[in-house]
Amino acid sequence: MTAELVRGQNHPLDRTRLEIRIAAGGPVVSGVTLADERGALTGVEAVAHPGAPRRTGIEVPRQAAAEHRIAVDLDALAADVHRVSVLLALPVGIGGPADFGAAAAPFVTVTGLDGTGIASYTLTDLGAESAVVAVELYRRQGAWKVRAVGQGYAGGLGAMLQDQGLPQAAELAAEIQEAVRDGLARSIPAPDPAPTPPAAAAPAITPPEAAAPASTPPANSTPTPINYHHPNRRPTAPPPPQNTPAPTPTEAPHTQAPHPEAPPTPVAGDAPGRTADERLYNQVWGIFEDLSRTVAAYRSAMDFAQSRLAKELDAVNADSRNRVGPAADAARAAAHDKHARLAAQAREVLDRDLAQLTAEAGVVEPALPPALADWSSPVWHGYRVPGDYPIAVRLGDLRLPECPDLRVPMLVRLPMNRGLWIDSGTPAMFRGEGAPDGFADSFGPDAFGSDAFGPDGFGNGPDGGEPLDAAEVRRRALDTAVTLAARLLAAHPAGELTLQVIDPAGAAAPALAPLLETGALREAPAAGAQGVAAVLGELTRRVDLVQMAVRNQAAESLPPDLDTAEQLLIVHDFPHGFDDRAVNQLRYLADEGPSVGVHLLMVADRAEAREYGPVLDPLWRSLLRITPVPDAHLADPWVGHAWTYEPSRVPEGSQILRQVLTDLAEARRARGHSRTSES
Incomplete structure (x- = not known):
């Protein structure tokens, strides 16, 4: 299973031939630096970039793009290379955001050549930086590891390369940006305007390659519906008929009307896995991911409704001759009514999905084994010291402000990394x-209203x-x-x-x-x-x-x-x-x-x-x-929501913790006596 890293965390690499896959919300430049044990670069030949994409053991893409694949062969690197740093930078002079704070959070995955995930990292805490060291592969005591770095530079590529000790940092940064501009001019022509789809055509629903925080769509674009459902889980409701008409200008493009058929009845352990515990573990993670994407779709729909209201009000106020009077008042009232309808439709879809996820969580929670169960669960009263390691342990619960009553267990795999x-x-x-940590600046009464924060x-x-x-x-x-x-x-x-x-x-x-x-x-x-x-x-x-x-x-x-x-x-x-x-x-x-x-x-x-x-x-x-x-300080790896963490506490007056600890001590003493007798 892919390890999901946060800044500063490392993970061992079990192979030396790798791919580093990058997904961003828009074009980024990717590169790699090869540093010695002190983290210093020997010269420009230690940098793989679009103008020089191949170095021994490394190959990077030649263009700026929203998706990249970097090939790495650690065995082929020179003996003095101890640190392989993956760089991301925003291209200069081709449009787009000026810093990563205005772009979707980049997502980096280290995989084997067969696509098997090893470790992933979402760079969720960037602001004014236009270049960043995303991850590094480093050699320690003969073994290779990957570390999530996330070190950003407001000064761009030049500042990043200079920080790594490259004397020609400014010249090389300019060369890289020039190579990117040339590559884009030759290889990525501007797209033709998309023809208007016929009224009877159904809107396409394309799963995003990498989840990113939802943002307000440009004024001249038509947003498409978001498919936020976990790919390995049953849908919460059947898909709409194929002849569903495209949304009209008064309909929210981010949402779909509830289907009249009833959703499937939730079943505990209804997820892939070889054992019952693994199936329950995967099901909890499925609920967590579905909730994250459900709320992302709701927030995106609300952003769209708000931006549309602002645009229509601006249009009324822009005409100095007609900004007052009955016609202007009617136009403003119509805009607010439309906003209310879009918000109500978005909330209806959210409530439908939350009801299904709440029902599933209500079925799963009583079925969890002790390691995954809350301290208040009756399963602890039948606790027996395990003979083998469980798949994970529960550290507490997670929730979002839109649904404070739906708490998802926070599970951590064993052994802990x-x-x-x-x-x-x-x-x-x-x-x-x-x-803290820049995960959730939008959390507060100004964002959701005082009623959204729960009891x-x-x-x-x-x-x-x-x-x-x-x-x-x-x-x-x-x-x-x-x-x-x-x-x-x-x-x-x-x-x-x-x-x-x-x-x-x-x-x-x-x-x-x-x-x-x-x-x-x-x-x-x-x-x-x-x-x-x-x-x-x-x-x-x-x-x-x-x-x-x-x-x-x-x-x-x-x-x-x-x-x-x-x-x-x-x-x-x-x-x-x-x-x-x-x-x-x-x-x-x-x-x-x-x-x-x-x-x-x-x-x-x-x-x-x-x-x-x-x-x-x-x-x-x-x-x-x-x-x-x-x-609220934890971010999910798909969308980057700020989740509220609540520790798992023993119920007031309960003796279950002492009972469990006593059983453990007795089992340990019995094991010690058994070993003594055998010897």
């Missing part, structure tokens, strides 16, 4: 700053009351860490995950009580500078030894005292009590640990960590950030 950062600072929406209220606390104070948010962050640790322990076979805790100041004892009292946490949390150094040193040693053993296929040479179980390290109150050496060790564990079974669960205030300067940026960017209270 990145750690977690639980932000103990006040959420951005509580500070009145909107959603939580984005300016209030999670229970609709006053905003939480800093101490309460920190307490909930640590509680969230404990419940997530319990869920991860419950998802592993007995003894296959070892939990450790670093608590420099010893302030986490009350929250850690369930783990300590049940024996799930076998050793007291490490405190003080010596305790921090000892734990981090041992885990760093473990990563180094296991990496060497895997690379040399010598697992039997591992020291007998090495704990070969996967490791989960909870780090509380970071960065207080951590020196530079400890910070570097944490960065190393975050980057290299997941591939050999060492995972971080950081509990820290990201805003506070920023005060320590850019040294901590690579650390928190390499981890998946979640929050102890609802916050």
